[in-house]
Amino acid sequence: MTKEELFRNIQTKKSYLCVGLDADLKKIPSHLLNTADPIFEFNKIIIDATADLCVAYKPNIAFYEALGPKGWESLEKTLQYIPEDIFTIADAKRGDIGNTSELYARTFFDYFNFDSVTVAPYMGEDSVKPFLIKPDKWVILLALTSNPGSQDFQLQTYNGEKNRYLFEAVIQKSQTWASPEQLMFVVGATRTDYLERVRALAPEHFLLVPGVGAQGGSLAEISRLGMNKQCGLLVNSARNIIYAGNGTDFGQQARLEAQRMQQEMERYLGEYLPV
Numbered sequence: 001m002t003k004e005e006l007f008r009n010i011q012t013k014k015s016y017l018c019v020g021l022d023a024d025l026k027k028i029p030s031h032l033l034n035t036a037d038p039i040f041e042f043n044k045i046i047i048d049a050t051a052d053l054c055v056a057y058k059p060n061i062a063f064y065e066a067l068g069p070k071g072w073e074s075l076e077k078t079l080q081y082i083p084e085d086i087f088t089i090a091d092a093k094r095g096d097i098g099n100t101s102e103l104y105a106r107t108f109f110d111y112f113n114f115d116s117v118t119v120a121p122y123m124g125e126d127s128v129k130p131f132l133i134k135p136d137k138w139v140i141l142l143a144l145t146s147n148p149g150s151q152d153f154q155l156q157t158y159n160g161e162k163n164r165y166l167f168e169a170v171i172q173k174s175q176t177w178a179s180p181e182q183l184m185f186v187v188g189a190t191r192t193d194y195l196e197r198v199r200a201l202a203p204e205h206f207l208l209v210p211g212v213g214a215q216g217g218s219l220a221e222i223s224r225l226g227m228n229k230q231c232g233l234l235v236n237s238a239r240n241i242i243y244a245g246n247g248t249d250f251g252q253q254a255r256l257e258a259q260r261m262q263q264e265m266e267r268y269l270g271e272y273l274p275v
């Protein structure tokens with residue numbers, strides 16, 4: 001999917017919501033546990049309930065890998081079930097020496113046909129580039145993450161420069177590897193105090209912003225500080241939506257929560273998106 005197509009979907013749906021498909025056997029409603037593939041059944045109902053309200057789905061690969069081959073099967077069926085016009089993110093946080101990254105890229109782009117994959121920048125250019133060889137596939141690079149540990153490296157000053165953080169060097173350097181048509185950055189919703197600095201360095205890029213809801217980030221702040229002229233935001237929420245209910249009506253409960261977010265997003269799009 002191109003950046004323009006993603007923006008058009010945002011305009012049509014009046015939403016920049018990304019639903020995190022972090023399905024966990026320990027948390028899904030118990031009535032699904034005696035079906036042949038409980039994780040897929042769960043995802044199917046969540047997708048049916050939210051597809052008209054979101055523009056992206058992000059399965060976190062850990063939730064599938066943890067189940068062995070069965071988990072991969074649930075992931076494959078889930079991917080096939082997601083409607084064609086919805087952007088898909090393999091949240092895998094990969095990155096390795098070149099020939100290994102190449103195989104990770106084949107896994108997520110060729111085998112599963114995801115639109116994008118989250119990649120860790122730590123190993124540098126040759127670990128990221130193999131994910132960029134297909135012009136219609138995206139890298140979503142970890143820049144400033146939502147967790148407390150982002151202090152350990154990402155928020156340390158870089159190269160002896162007093163007022164420049166490592167995450168800023170990541171954002172600047174990686175722009176020499178790919179254009180905003182293929183590169184997004186992860187910026188945690190709990191880090192809105194740095195969003196203006198991110199936008200100063202990456203005015204055109206889409207940002208994947210996880211950490212609203214369960215982790216406490218504010219949709220209002222993200223939207224006020226992070227929106228650019230093509231919206232430029234995909235705001236992810238997983239637990240708050242997918243586990244909004246735990247009974248047989250969990251799909252409806254998930255829909256209500258997704259709808260609440262979409263309606264709030266519609267207001268911000270009206271407020272901040274230049275017409």
Ligand SMILES: O=C(O)c1cc(=O)[nH]c(=O)n1[C@@H]1O[C@H](COP(=O)(O)O)[C@@H](O)[C@H]1O
Binds near residue numbers: 145147188239
């Ligand atoms: O790359 C990510 O998606 C990610 C980056 C980050 O900084 N923080 C973060 O929470 N995530 C992911 O976003 C999702 C957040 O889920 P909830 O907190 O349940 O909404 C999980 O799949 C995390 O792995």
